[in-house]
Amino acid sequence: MFTDFVDELSKMLAGDQLLTAKSELIPYESDGLTAFKALPRAVVLPEQQSEVVDIVQLCHRYSVPFVARGSGTSLSGGSLPNTDGIVIGLNRLNRILSLDAEQRIAVVESGVINKNVSDAAHPYGLYYAPDPSSQAVCTIGGNVAFNSGGAHCLKYGMTSNHVMGIKAVLPDGNLVELGGSSLENVGPDLVGLFVGSEGLFGIALEITLRLLPIPETYRTVLAAYPSMELAGDAVAAVVASGLLPGAMEIMDNLTVRAVEESVKAGYPIDAGAVLIVELEGEASAVEEEFRDLQEIISKSGAYNVRSARDETERNLIWKGRKGAFGALGKISPAYIVQDGVVPRNQLGAALAEIDSLSQEYGVRVANVFHAGDGNLHPNVLFDNREDGMLEKAEALASEIVKMCVRRGGAITGEHGVGMEKRHLMTDMFSDQDINQMLKLTNEFDPKGIANSGKMFPADRVRGI
Amino acid sequence: MLEPKSVREVQEVVNTASTAMLIRGGGTKTALSTSSGNETVIDLSNLSGILEYRPEEFTFTALSGTSLKNITEMLSENGQWLPFDPPMAKIGATIGGTLATGLSGPGRYRFGGARDFVLGVEWVSSAGEILSGGAQVVKNVAGFDFPKLMIGSLGRFGIISEITLKVFPKMNSFGTVEWDCGDIDGAVGFVKEMTRTPIDLFAIDLESNGIVRARLGGLATTLNNRLARLSEYREGAKIILGDVELDLWEHLREFLWLPDDYSLIKVPITPDLIPQLDACLTDGQSQRKYSVGGNVAWIGWPGTTQEVDTILSGLGLGGLLIIGSPETSWLGTSSTITIFADKVKRAFDPEGRFLPL
Structure with missing residues (x-):
């Protein structure tokens, strides 16, 4: 059966577009969440949208599960293969189809790298706002599937807030076009539903994005605090003041030290916490807001405050923050990063609880997070060569996420549920809520072949 | 009820x-x-x-x-x-x-x-x-x-x-700059230029007669300077402030411009299509406002909406009747008659207990 399927694939694709040898499949066995591994039976690398449609139709006909994959940067195991299925790698579907600077619209294929959109828009004074830390490699298709966020969500929202239209192939092989080129819409927000559906509704082929004018000025402040609590209070004070920064990020001491060892961003290594606040926008307004911000920070207990004087200094500050995950990888053989969200007034308490859980489990946790929107990123550091450590780290990570829900928050702010948090969905949603999601999944994918096994608890995927 | x-x-x-x-x-x-x-x-x-x-x-x-x-x-x-x-x-x-x-x-x-x-x-x-x-x-x-x-x-x-x-x-102060660009083509061209400025426009609307209004909001201390800067983008700028300014936008937000007995239709659009749509609507007594940087058309229409339906279909646009007779909701190219929307409807309302899409 599978041989027939592969035979048909080989007829529709060139030799280098179909991988079946184990050595070729291994690079696809996991994504950014390396703790999970599964070897697919084949990998296909379509170069045209029509090839993706043909492949999905073939999968549907043969009931072969498929997992769409961009650059494989998912931190929730979102593109983990099925061992009885194939991976559809979309990196070759990487054309920017149009860039209409006058109307600020870009139409891109799903394999286009996030940062390439901004690079293409740059000559026109425009950019694509969502900026996940992996933006230099992650694809727009992956961003759409997982509604990716980034450091600048506070002011401009997530991927979903920047997608106006989607052309997609559904798991049954039907082609649909949702939304369009306008910021406005009538009728149910189907684009909004598709974004963040984690590949369960099929594969986005073409995505219409809105571009924004590049902010005229940035003011980026780095403040060092003796403790996480003070940094958290500073965030609360900035939010309460009515300022609307583009980003507010906190890193704890463990992260700061790792970052300094790795990228040398000039963070004070003795800091209990480092806070980055960035204002952006029109020059005269930003300068006025910057004065207010300086006053707030000066009263917030920071012992070292530095403002970027130019673009180089700003980039250096961000280099540290964006390189944080990589840096942690160098001080720990393995880590799990969670991204639970808590109401912002719970930040201090949530961090204290993470600290005590960390001590209780005897597992180190490095915190780096989008403080402005309460989106934590506790990195549970462990040695995967030691027996039982992965299980222990996973248990701690789950405890942290459950704590977020208990405090009125959410299990994931931007990484998605994927494989990693599917067992936690029941902490956040009732049985009926999950049933409603499954009913929808069954309508789109009656055979259960599209990114099967993701988002829902293993025992809930079938038989609703 | x-x-x-x-x-x-x-x-x-x-x-x-x-x-x-x-x-x-x-x-x-x-x-x-x-x-x-x-x-x-x-x-x-x-x-x-x-x-x-x-x-x-x-x-x-x-x-x-x-x-x-x-x-x-x-x-x-x-x-x-x-x-x-x-x-x-x-x-x-x-x-x-x-x-x-x-x-x-x-x-x-x-x-x-x-x-x-x-x-x-x-x-x-x-x-x-x-x-x-x-x-x-x-x-x-x-x-x-x-x-x-x-x-x-x-x-x-x-x-x-x-x-x-x-x-x-909440932004604590507002001001608006108004230009007369002559006609709808001039207005659309100018709006497209303005939407790429680094000036943080809070709103930008245009009208069939070529009027463009750009609104700024923010700290009172910087507003005047920002308005002055915005005015420099084109000759003939008129700055509107205070209650007149607030009333102007309320007029648009509340559809106070819509004559009694007119229908109100919302049409998502892109700036480039506005001149074409506007040209199709100039006959008769219709009224049009183009908002959100030319991303939505609000059409005030007297009488039955069949003609609008035909016009929108011809342009590949879809609209929703907001105010008017309840017989038709969707006008023009409907975004709801799709396989995708049908599947969602079946998952949420399999027995059709709510109105059809």
Whole structure:
């Protein structure tokens, strides 16, 4: 059966577009969440949208599960293969189809790298706002599937807030076009539903994005605090003041030290916490807001405050923050990063609880997070060569996420549920809520072949 | 007309309704909230009240029949607001009706529309269950984005009972610069130029006669300088301030320009298509306003809407009748007659207990 399927694939694709040898499949066995591994039976690398449609139709006909994959940067195991299925790698579907600077619209294929959109828009004074830390490699298709966020969500929202239209192939092989080129819409927000559906509704082929004018000025402040609590209070004070920064990020001491060892961003290594606040926008307004911000920070207990004087200094500050995950990888053989969200007034308490859980489990946790929107990123550091450590780290990570829900928050702010948090969905949603999601999944994918096994608890995927 | 006062009562209504259910909030969008036959009309204006408001969190949760007016007042007391300018607040629109129709005002330009501010929803399903999606925090991607799906769903998937929205700090002063660009082509050309400026425009609207208005909001201390700078973009700039300025935008937000007995049609569009659409509409007595940087056309239309339907179809545009006779909702190319929308409808309302899409 599978041989027939592969035979048909080989007829529709060139030799280098179909991988079946184990050595070729291994690079696809996991994504950014390396703790999970599964070897697919084949990998296909379509170069045209029509090839993706043909492949999905073939999968549907043969009931072969498929997992769409961009650059494989998912931190929730979102593109983990099925061992009885194939991976559809979309990196070759990487054309920017149009860039209409006058109307600020870009139409891109799903394999286009996030940062390439901004690079293409740059000559026109425009950019694509969502900026996940992996933006230099992650694809727009992956961003759409997982509604990716980034450091600048506070002011401009997530991927979903920047997608106006989607052309997609559904798991049954039907082609649909949702939304369009306008910021406005009538009728149910189907684009909004598709974004963040984690590949369960099929594969986005073409995505219409809105571009924004590049902010005229940035003011980026780095403040060092003796403790996480003070940094958290500073965030609360900035939010309460009515300022609307583009980003507010906190890193704890463990992260700061790792970052300094790795990228040398000039963070004070003795800091209990480092806070980055960035204002952006029109020059005269930003300068006025910057004065207010300086006053707030000066009263917030920071012992070292530095403002970027130019673009180089700003980039250096961000280099540290964006390189944080990589840096942690160098001080720990393995880590799990969670991204639970808590109401912002719970930040201090949530961090204290993470600290005590960390001590209780005897597992180190490095915190780096989008403080402005309460989106934590506790990195549970462990040695995967030691027996039982992965299980222990996973248990701690789950405890942290459950704590977020208990405090009125959410299990994931931007990484998605994927494989990693599917067992936690029941902490956040009732049985009926999950049933409603499954009913929808069954309508789109009656055979259960599209990114099967993701988002829902293993025992809930079938038989609703 | 049934008027449930609690979510429990909404469930009872759903369990007993014998004809297709039509959901109504404040009744301001007459084309969508008036029965044209034997539907079971469910009026939610008594399902009203703020359930939770945490100013320091910049979020609130309200029952869907809560009036926009009450919400705006509550937020305003704390220096906050919904920057998407929800329309028809003065004439009694509710938050549920606003989201179910997916309406935003001119301020949608800067920070996004109703869809971009909704965090969580609770609804009563076609089976009478209370279901929910989203969360009460400003960032969340767990599960499918049902809150967004409910935006613009016109009560065809379920009865929205409760809504959580994020809010923003309110801009404390506003000013507008107005230009006369001669005609619609001139206005569209100028708007396209303006939408790429680094000046943070809060709103930018244009009219058939070539008038372009760009609105700035923010700190009072910098506003005058910013307006002066904005004025330099083109000769003939007129700066509008104070109550006149506030009234001007209220006029647009509340559709006070719409003559009595006219229908109001919302048409999503892109700037490039505006001259064509406008040319098709110049005959007769229609009125047009183009908002959100040329991303939406509001058409005021006298008489039956058949002609608009034909015009929109010819241009490949789709529209929604907001005010007018309830017989037709969708005009032009409908975005709802798709395989995708059908599948969603089947998953939410398999027995067709709500109105068809």
